[in-house]
Amino acid sequence: MLYSHDWLRTLVPHDRSASELAALIGRHVATIDDIRALRADLAPIVIARVIEAGRHPNSDHLWVTKVDDGSGALLDVVCGAPNVVAGTLYPFARVGTVMPTGNKGGILIERRKIRGEWSNGMLCSAKELGLGEDHDGIMPLELDVPTGTPLLAALPIGDTCLEVDVLPNRPDLFSHLGMAREVAALTRTRMRPLAEAVASEVGGANAALPTVVRDRDAASAAGVQVRLEDRAGCPRYMAAIIRGVTVGPSPEWLVQRLAAVGARSISNVVDVTNYMLQGAGQPMHAFDLARLAQATLVIRSAKDGERLLTLDGGERTLGAGMTVIADAERAVAIAGVIGGRNSEVTEGTTDVVLEVAAFDARTTRRTRRALGIQTDAAHRFERGVDAAGTAAALAAAAQLLVAVAGGRVEGIVDVGEVPAPPASVPLGMPRLSRLLGDAVSAEEVAELLRGIGFSATRDGDRLVVEPPTWRRDILRDADLVEEVARLRGYDRLPDTLNASRPGAVPEHPYAAVTRRLQTALVAAGLQEVRPMPFVRGDDATHVRVANPLAEDEPHLRQFVAESLARRAEYNLTRMEGNVRLFEVGSVFRKSNDRLPVESMHAGVLLMGLRRPPHFTEPEPPAFDAWDARALAERIVPLAHAGTMQAVPGEGGADLWRIQVNGAEVARVFRVEIDRPVWAHEAFGIELWVGVMESADVAPPATHAATSTESIAQVAYPKYRPLPTQPAAEFDLALLLPPGMAAQRVEEVIRGAAGALLESIRVFDEYRGTGLPDGHRSVAWRLTFRDSTRTLRDKEVEGRRAKIVQTLEKELGIRPRGS
Template sequence: MIVTYNWLKEFVDFDLSPQELADLLTMLGLEVEGVRHVGGGLDEVVVAVVEEKAQHPNADKLSLCKVNNGKETLAIVCGARNFKAGDKVALAQIGAVLPGDFKIKRSKIRGEESCGMLCSEKELGLAAESEGIIILPADLPLGVPVFDALGLKDTIFEIGLTPNRADCLSIVGIAREIAAKLGTSVRYARHAVVESDFPVGDRAEVSVEDSELCPRYTARYIAGCSIGPSPSWLVRRLEAVGMRSINNVVDVTNYVLIEYGHPLHAFDADLLAGSKIVVRRAADGERFTTLDGQERTLTSGDLTIRDGERGVALAGVMGGENSEIRQETSNILLESAYFNPSAIRRTSKRLGLHTESSHRFERGADIGILVTALDRAASLIADLAGGRVAKGVIDVYSSKVPNSTVRFRVDQCNKLLGIQLSAGEMADIFKRLEFNVEVVEPGVFNVTVPSFRVDIEREVDLVEEIARLSGYNTIPVTMPMARVISDRPTHHQRLVKRLKNVMVGQGFNEVITFSFMSPEVLDKLLLGDGDSRRPFVRLRNPLVEEQSVMRTTLLPGLLETVARNLNYRVLTLRMFELRRVYLPVEGEELPREPLCLGGIMTGARHREGWNQERHQVDFYDAKGVVENILDDFSIGDVTFVQERRDPYFHPGKSCVVRSGKEILGSFGELHPDIQENFGIDQPLYYLELDFEKLAMLNSDRVTIKPPSRFPDTFRDIAMLIADETPVSAILECINALRIKEVECAEIFDLYKGKHVPEGFKSVAIRIRYRSQEKTLADDEVSPLHKRVVDTLVKKLEVTIR
């Protein structure tokens, strides 16, 4: 919001310097972000009179003038044509510095000396454009600084407002704040409307079909206007706050917009079919051309202002090209309305059309000021455009909105702010803010909030008003009291940290990827239609389509991270992520959010070294990682079942991890198609474990079995077993016997090829026998070993070699 010092002084009396005023506004919560002085430093630009004007002897387009500044007559070369001898002009004397850091020096122009410059309004910063030099009133005294003589010295404040302070988007609003702080009152502008004898109802009709989006609509009719340029005072005032002058009617609506903060719109009444206004929603797909010449496609959520046949304005945002004020316009219908802030905000955002009007309506306009702003604009238009105002005001107000009342407790306010103000002092502050105060009981008020303060809804909002007006600097600085509590991590948190440490200890780096993904990524993972990870939670307002749904698996984020690293030639990677996935549950509003571990490996097994062979990670490296995790969590009864449970794994190179009947997860090599879908050209190994199940099966009790002090003995078994029988079945079969003397069994050879029948494989295992009580003799080991062999032959149908 841009305001000027002089404009504010028209509404409120204060004796503050511009800097003091800036400080006061900032302490009221209206932060002054910039201050610019109009005419400051331009005292060397003075009133002068042109005594002579002659043709420059060496240039056809230049004049050689003699200009008197009241002290001396100076020779000036000038290129403007819009002045004559005897005119009062603005003379920038030698040494003056004009806006843009342009310094005036003595110079020679085409051989003739020039001792200054005659200035235009643009060169003095008074207008965006000007055709010639400024011609001053004839009664101004010579030698006086131009800005002092014209009363144009001013200070412009640029104020950064928070979105809740819609009431301060006007000169009146900020004047109210100054008056409340200084304990004075606001002088509101007089707007006595001289009405003609013809009633407004004979010239226009208004119908509001959607009172939810437009609770109130008012209008006046002004006949016989003459459209032309605005007077200089109005042009300068608008340009001071960053607005461009258009014509006397449109400029008045903009002037009242800045003055009162309420947007108005002027229609060419002769272009309104049926001389009527209808306020209703647009039809889906309806096309409408706004004042900026752009054709817009509307929806049923957009509110439009229509005449008897078509749309003529996009309510609260911008008028239509088909009803704008033209040079030929004579009759005007002036609109002052209130529109639903949410509806205006949606329309403005959807169309990318942000205007001074929408900026105010979407923050909440003052429904009680409509007629005041309307009458102010109508009286100015009648003065500046010579119009005749019809008798009466059209005011369609379906259901009057009462001012809100908020209960306020004095003790609670003092407690929150840490101050000690009396009830009388607080009541005085509210009255200065133009709030109505009713004492309900000692120390309790009912505060009725005026319609212009749409931001006041709760008691704490009133507490903020007390803080602002009493002064933030009066609130004592106190150190908050705090108790130091030893917050021990929960069992779940300890397990999370423990799992991360296990992964880091195996050379993995933790990564954190987005919790969002693209729906199309599930196709890249080859997930079938019936897969439980196919349903997803869609975001209502995603930033991009690539992040429009919540992830159902950690794999896409890890694969994208791998691809990005490989593109930078980081070829050896071990990364993991321990984060939540989001799985919708049928019939439930919220999804299930299990914590999952995802780890991915690729590249070399060990770092390169001069004495090491370079080996690539493989399936058994991933299996070793999983085994270390299960060992650390003390999870027993673990089996690795060769099964392609997830379609993104390579057939025959993945397995499922089970503990009893619980499936803990899976791991293996990713399918080549997955690598191709993500632009990866080297093998990847992925592991995925359900942390919730790991935590459930975790045992904090560690069983320690002391080593036997007696010697061991080994027996080997070589056998043929069917290809389809997993080797792990041999170990499971031996462990199921629960022979306490069998300390461990290990596979040390696997062979397929020559001398091995088709459909079979040769497997060799080594069993260690040892007792905790004595040294085992051969005749004690042999029966145990025979029992193992017989069981393998019977249950697995192996052939002993």
């Protein structure tokens, strides 16, 4: 919302500068987004004194003057004004100045010769500075300031606009009146009533108003009937009948007021409604009485399919659930949103019906959304307009209208109900002090609240507070605690760090797992990413977002790998082929319940060189499946404790399924991506961390006694004594026929090797010449050790013989070369 500093001052006379006012509002009311001096363009104009003024030798109407602009030297300036007087101060534009808004706006002042005499700058008239229409001469300044003072610093010229981020719970602030109320309270200044402020604007006394004709359902005055049928859509409707107005341009002050808050002047009648919208927060509408059939206004539900050409030029089709204002025949306005062309005030209008109503917030919101229109009026009605304030707003508006457009207020009607005031709210003083952490007296609280229109009565150690009609956001004591805190100022509260009990909530187990995974993967040289989980999936398998932002990515991912593959492609298009990414994040699976099944996964993608190239190794090998498997086996135990096993996948992209205690928790696979020929193959790991607990409905409160459940247990390593005896090793190169898995061979070796086998490790694989077709040679290194004695050669030889024999018997395979 934009506020004019001058406008606020007509409501709360004060002498604070705009920036002081802004600081006050920012500390106590709402965030200041911007402060704009509306005549900032006058900044280069300085105040200068004419020291001498003499006739121009070559002209009978020009003067040659010597000017002191505060810069030290006297300047020769040629001037055409008849009123130049030596010794007087004038506004002065130095050479180099770009002229401000005015009849020379935008012109650059240069040193130039005028009829043979040099002129170094320009003495300015009011019109040249956009400060009035006076162009009879330059603008004499009766001030006591040194020369060179900026004009803006010496004169209160030009309004300042404050842009304030009004909070959604404070619809009462959507007006100058509302903000003035806060300013008055904060500065302990009296706020003028609306009518008094309007009178000061027009510079005259207010016109007398006729008696209001009030009825619950229908009322007539001055030959106009108003009937309220849709009570839900419009609790209260008031109208003033004004005859004999002259539609025309608005007076300058009104144009300026509206301009200061970014509104364009349209005509005096329309400008009055806009003035009241911005000034009092009360949207208004003016109908041309002559165009209302049978001089009747009916507030009723719209008929389904009813059409109306609105003021913005749109042809609107209305529907049930909307409220309209109609005459005896047709709709003439959409309640709270926008008026119709068919009853619009035009140049020829003489008789006006001025509407001031309180339309229902939800109906307005629904209607505005259904029609897709946003208007200032709807914006306010949606947030709530004070229905108790309509009478004062109407009176002020009618008087203002008569003042600027002439005519007489012949009748005022008021149909509907004045809503009940908000319920009173008790505020316990001990609780208030406890919540603020500061002792506040009941007297201070009562004074603060009264300042913004509340009433407060002492009742023991509490105050019974009655909020004003415009503060329907005050529902319980917490709301009052906020009022007290902000009006006193948050900065006044103490901020000593007191001891507090440590939290009793254990760390979420997945948080600990996430940190372990991040640390391990970063140490392995991978880069963490945080992409969005949106993908182009399949409705059959993927959860769909009902209202996606981008139709090409309407689904939520099932696997982190889906995101990582797209990110790898992004890098490939930028010619980056070394891509090592990981993410720990949420994935989603369709479910028969309301919520999808959400799990935490870790995803890894490896592509490109295994190491950065070095001159000793210009072409390092690329990542392959074995790198991916080893990394998977590195990270799986960080999330799942137990016995881990890598089971070969089904072939193709599916490389391994990693199981822990027999349950699959991770997969290692080839990643299918759009890959240029120069890029290496990509490998992925998808690790399931766990399902996110997400009870669909509020569970019953299950507060047990404070839990001592500890953080997810880390599996502590258990020390094994270091060997004190030497080991004995031998190598076994075996010829494996096609289809023989190394793991199977290893199992047989282990079975035959006995308890002294300490480790077994594949160290070579060979395929090719010298071997039977399809066969391969795989070599293992076996290490034996007895923890209590040195093994004898014979024992080891015996083991070897037994292993070879068993392999031959059980698998039919032999050592290579035998």
